[in-house]
Amino acid sequence: MSNEQILVSPSALTAFVTELFARSGMNDADAAFSAQALVQTNLWGIDSHGVLRLPIYTQRLRSGAINPAPQVRQVGGSLAFELWHGDDGMGFVVGRDAMRRAIELARQYNVSAVGVVHSNHFGATGLYARMAAEQGMIGIVMANVIPNVVAPGGNKPITGNNPIALAVPTFGEFPFVLDISLSNVAGGKLLLASKKGEKIPLDWATDRDGRPTDDPDEGFKGFLLPVGGHKGLGLSYAVDILCGVITGGVFQHQMKSMYRQPDEPSLTGHFMIVINPEAIISREDMAARMAEFQATIKASPMWDETQEMLLPGELEYRTAQKRAANGIPLPADLYRELLALGSELGMETMLAEL
C-alpha cells in the first residue's frame, strides 16, 4: 500500500460529494448537507469519519439499506422531550433534523431531549453537538453501535464503543468540542502499532477469546476493551439504554453492522440533549468565563516541553485552518476509488487534484 496523498480543494470535494449523493437518490438539500458534513469532518482532520466512508454510504444508498428520501418525523414524546423516527435515512440527514428540533425545543423550554430510532451511521458525533454550539447552546449527542467492546473477563463483545460528543459555545475562535468513543482506542491504533512492530498495553484489546493481549495483530482480529475498564463500560451501557432501550429502538446485538450487513438498515439510535445557557447566564458572561476557563488550561505549565496543552476542539480548529488553505489530503487509493465511483454514476462534476 502506498502512502501517496492527493490534495483536493474543500469546495471541489464538496461539489463532487454533493453530486455523488444526489445521483444516489438524495434530494439536493440533503445531498449538500451530507457532503458538507463529510468534507468538514476531513477539514477537522477526523479522516476516519470523512469521505473515506463514501463507498459504503453510496453502496447502502443504492441497495436501499439507507433510504435516500426519508420522512424524518416525530413519533412520540411531548413538551421538551420528543421521540423521532429517521425512516432509515442517511444518518447525516436524520441527525441534522433531530438536532434542529432539539435546538428549537431548547429555545422554547431552555433544555430539551430528542431520542431517535431508525437512523444510520451519522459520521462524527461532534457534527451535531457543534450545531447546538453554533446556536449558543450546549449540545450533548450520543449514538449506539453494534457491540464491538468486551467487558473485562467476558469472551465476546457485549456493547458498542458508543460515541458521545459535547459542545459548548465559547463565542471565541472555536467552540469547546469533546467527541469520544468509549473503547480505549480505535482499531486504527492497533494497525499503527502492528506497522511499527510495537506491543500494545493490555487494556486496549483482547484476542478472539476475550483475553487481554499485548499483540496488536491478535487485538485487531479480536475485540476492543472499554476506556477505563468498568467506567467506559458503564458509560457505553448508558448510551445504549438512552439510544436504544428507552426509545423503543434496538440495542446490543439487535443492531446491524453497516459493513457486515450492507443491505440492511443499521437501526442506529441517537440521543440528544440541548441546554440553553442563556437561561441562567448572559452571553457576555458566558464568553468571558469560557475564555477564562480555557486560558487557565492553556497557561498551565508542562513538564514535557514537546507537548502543548490543547483544548478539546483546538486541534480540529487548527487542522481545518491549514486544510482550508492548503487542501485536503486524500490517500491516492481513496482518491481513485472516488473517481471510479463518480464515473460509475455518470457524474459531471470533476474532482481535480490541487
Next chain:
Amino acid sequence: MSNEQILVSPSALTAFVTELFARSGMNDADAAFSAQALVQTNLWGIDSHGVLRLPIYTQRLRSGAINPAPQVRQVGGSLAFELWHGDDGMGFVVGRDAMRRAIELARQYNVSAVGVVHSNHFGATGLYARMAAEQGMIGIVMANVIPNVVAPGGNKPITGNNPIALAVPTFGEFPFVLDISLSNVAGGKLLLASKKGEKIPLDWATDRDGRPTDDPDEGFKGFLLPVGGHKGLGLSYAVDILCGVITGGVFQHQMKSMYRQPDEPSLTGHFMIVINPEAIISREDMAARMAEFQATIKASPMWDETQEMLLPGELEYRTAQKRAANGIPLPADLYRELLALGSELGMETMLAEL
C-alpha cells in the same frame, strides 16, 4: 494500623449520625436525611463516601464552613432549566433539594436541568441519580471538585476527578446505577498497591512534577491521571463547565478543598439532568426492555470463570443486602473516632457494637 472491624447495625448508626448532625446545628429533617444518605452509602459498600467523612463534616458544620441551616433556593433560570443556590449548606441537603426540584420539573416538561452553586461535598453522586430512578426517571448528576488531576504532559493539576452518576429505573430488584469519577483510579488504589509492594500502571498517577510514575508512593505524593487520557480529561472539563462555568459558580482553582481549607465553604457546583422516559415509553415496556438488556449482559459468557458479569449497581445491591442483615463493618479507629465525636457533642444516642 490495625485492620480490626467493628460491626454496627444500620439503624443504630443512622440514629447516631442523625443526632450528631442535629447537635451540629442541622434541623431534624435535614439531619435525618443526611444520616440516611451516609449510612445508605456504607450499606452499598462505598465506604470512602460513608460515615468515614463524619469528622470533617461535623468540623465544618461547627466552623460554619458548612451552613447548618441553609436557605436553598432558586436564583435563576426558568421553565425546564433552573439555577439554584445552596447557601453553603450541607451537600446532602442541597443535592436533595436540587434533585427534588429537577424531578418536579421533569414531571412537568419531560426533561429538566438544574444547576447548583454554593453547595458542599454531597457524598456519593449516585445518591441523587438514584432519587430520580426511584421516581421512574433517569437521573444524571455531576459535581465539580478542586483540581487533583493532571493533563498528560502537564506538571500540575488542572481539573478535578469530577464525579458523574447516571441512574435508570429498571422496576426490578435494583436500578441501573453508574457512579464514577474521572481519574483513572482513586488515591486508595495507590495506597493498596504500596501496601502490597506492587508497581502501578503508568497511566494511574504522576510524581510531584507531573511525570507518570509506576511507584505508588511517588504517585500518592503526586497527582492523579484522567481516565482514558484525553477522554476522561475532556469529560472532566465538561463537568466543570456545566457545574461551575455556566452556573456563575466557581471552577478550576477557584474551588476550595474541604480538607485543606476546612474553615471555608467549598463552593461546590452541581449539575443535574432528569429525563422522564414515560414521555416516550410505557412503564411496562421500559421494565421489559431493561430486563432484556440486563439479562443479555448477565448471560454473556466469561473466559475468566473467576469473574462474573456485573451490572452497574449490582455489587452495591448485593453488599447492601448483606450489610442490612449482618451489620456495617467500621474500622475500629473510625468507630472510636465516632464515639469520641459523640461524647464531645454530649450525645444521648449510643452506637453499640453488634
